[in-house]
Amino acid sequence: MTKSIESRLIIVFGLLILILMFISSFFVIDRTKSYFYDDIKNKIEFMVSSSLIRILEDKSLTQQKIQEIIDQSMKQSQYGFMIQKLIVTDNRGRLLASFPRMDISFYPSDEILTSLAGYKVIKRDSENQTMIFAFPIKSGKSVERSLYLEVSCQSILETVTDIKNILFMAYVIGMGFSLFIGFLFAKTLSNPLRKLTRQALEMAQGNLDVKIEISSQDEIGKLASAFKIMATNLKRYITELEFEKQKLERILQNMSDGVLAINSRNEIIHINESAKRFLKDDIHGFLDKIQAQKSSVVSQPIIYEVDGYTLEVSIAFFVDSFQSTGMVFILHDITEQAKLDRMRKQFVADVSHELRTPITTIKTYSETLLDVDDESVKREFLTVIIKECDRMTRLISDLLYLSRLDSGENILRIEEVNISELVRFVCEKMRIHANKKHQSLLCNVQEDIIIDADRDRLEQVLINLINNAITYVQDGGRIEVCLKKENGNIELTVEDNGPGIPKEDLPRIFERFYRVDKARSRSLGGSGLGLSIADEIVKAHGGRVLVESEEGVGTKFTVVLPLKEKGQVTL
Structure with missing residues (x-):
């Protein structure tokens, strides 16, 4: 608990006064007690040496005479009230006289025996309530008798107690007065400091x-x-x-680039809006991954991918407030460049792969033809070569068509199209292929809908979607084509009960050369461009293609086209 300077000053002041009072009290009481004990000692020695001892030195005194002397002395002495016991013994320690008189058997104490040996004894008992005196009474050089006295010190103790009480009251009054003076002194010292502290706190809060x-x-x-x-x-x-x-x-x-700064304790000290947008709630995950990748000297940017962004991360160092090394991360968004680069590499790889297979087949069969004389075998081999050449022709034709779409070239021939009649026509044409696999192809068109569009391209889209369904739906499966108006749009759906498309593949099915089942698609003659072309054609008509699928249940493609009057198609 924090104490103010006032309380500390008062406590120190009070402790000093208490220590001073305790020391002074100790010396005053000790000296007072010593004075009173010395006074009693001197008075008793004077009384004994000036009268009793001189009288008791006479050897001719009888025991009765000695008792009378003792009784008379105790009555006449001004210190008689202090003497509790007085005993006179002979040189053998036998009782001669006493005050008060003793009727019981007497045994000499150690003090009496000491005095009979020629020594004077003066001491206090263990509780300091009685002083004991023992004087040898000599006749010449020999000890003839012993005088023993017990003097009460009760008056001294009472006097000392009174002095203690007086000192305590004086100390209480002095302590109170001293603390009051100390309090006033502490106030005069602490008030300016308190005022200065309050003003300093206002400064610390920004009020300069x-x-x-x-x-x-x-x-x-x-x-x-x-x-x-x-x-x-x-x-x-x-x-x-x-x-x-x-x-x-x-x-x-x-800045369009993200900036993130941390100190040596991995505490974020700055982050701009771009960095927040890139990293969102994964800032600490980003720091852990980047710091795990960086070397002691960062010379090359680090590529970091997070939630749809590809970032090029550059790192700079600085000295932070803890006199240690902090880091600044510059996050450059290269998502589009990375995406285009990946698409370019994937496109080149896919085209190379798609062309390599027929070229390899053509080369193999051509080399074999050189050594074959059988006309039927030659015809069979030539048929395979022509088939592979047709496959390459279709692939190159599709690529050229996509290239024209990407370049923004107007390749649509807009005319008035009865899309209901077109759907019925395509269904009848594709029903032959469906019957080969014992599949049911249903066409649900309830009314005639006429729009401005490119008939051939829409037919290409519809054929592609139905053909995919026929190709991948199992024998005996079901395919339904439906055309209807919905919320100001035309919705053309192709729905089947085939194997479905895995959920992770759905976002990529419109990518060029992307196949869900690559081995099966290639064996069936697909190039992987059909859905891409269909998607581009629909987009050119201002629409979009949606897909819903569940593995083991089926797939549903929905072509959504805007329902416009003639001449309103935007290319």
Whole structure:
């Protein structure tokens, strides 16, 4: 828990006063007790040495006389009230006289025996409530008797207790007064600091126009003056930095390239809108993959693909606020270039592959013909060669047609077309092929629909879709062709109950040379361009081709054409 400077000053001040009081109290009480004990000692020694010992030195005194002397002395002595016990013994430790009188058997104490040995004994008991005196009484050089006294020190203890109480009350009053003075002193010191702290916090929150007013000329006043100068300088520097920051942010935010900066702790310190669009919610995944690929010295850009984007990532290094190495990633969008490059490579590979097969067949059969004399075999081989040449001719013709479509050349011959009659005609023509596989081909056309279009090209589209269905649907399957008006459009559907198209292949079926079952498609004579051509023809008519399929259930192709009056087809 954080303590204020006031509380710390008061606590320190109070502790100093307490320590001072404790030390002074210890010495005062100790010296007072010592004084009173010394006073009692001196008084008892004076009383004994000046009267009793001199009287008791007379050897002729009888035991009765000694008792009378003791009784008389205790009555006349001003210190008699302090003496609890007085005993006189002979040199053998036998009791001669006592006060108060003792009727029980007597046994000399250690102090008495010590005094009979010629030594004076003065000591206090363990609780300091009684002082014990033992004096040897000599006659010449020999000890004739012993004088033993027990003096009460209760009055001393009571006096010391009273002194302690007085000191405690004085200390409480002094402590309260001292703490009050310390509180006032702490206030005079902390108030300017508290005010300066409040103003500094306002500065830290961005209010550099705060007025710092400290009138004192001491160290606090100098500190306030330094804060005032610092605030002025900071305001100027921050204004300049804000201008540069805004300019840099405008540049970065309007860049088409993505910019992402991280510090040495992998914390994102900047990211522009382009980078957010490219990476979306996978920023940390991007950082993990890029950092796993980069070497200690990045000399070549890294290609990174994410969610439909192909990015060329360049990396630069900088020193961050932790005095370590941060990184800046420049994300250049090369999606279209990469897509075109892939399409070009795939197209070249597909064309090469499609041409290689018939060329190889022609070459093989031609070389074989050189060594064959049988006319029937030659005719069979020549038939195969002609078939492969026709296949290459169709492939090249389709490629030329697609090239013309890609170039934007107007290849449509627009005329008035009864599309209902066209659908019936194509169905009848294709029914012969369907019957060979025992397939049912249904034609559902309920009304005549007339549009402006290229009849031959639409026929090509319809033949391609129906032929694909006949080719891939199993024997005994079902194919249905339906034509209807729907929401201002014409919808022509070709639906079958064939094997269907895998879900992962659906987005690519209109790509050139793309086959779902490559081996089977090629064996059936398909080039992989039919759906591409159909899609381009429909697009040239302002429409689109949709596909729905489920494996094991069937496939449904829908050609959607805008229903327009004659002369309104946009090419």
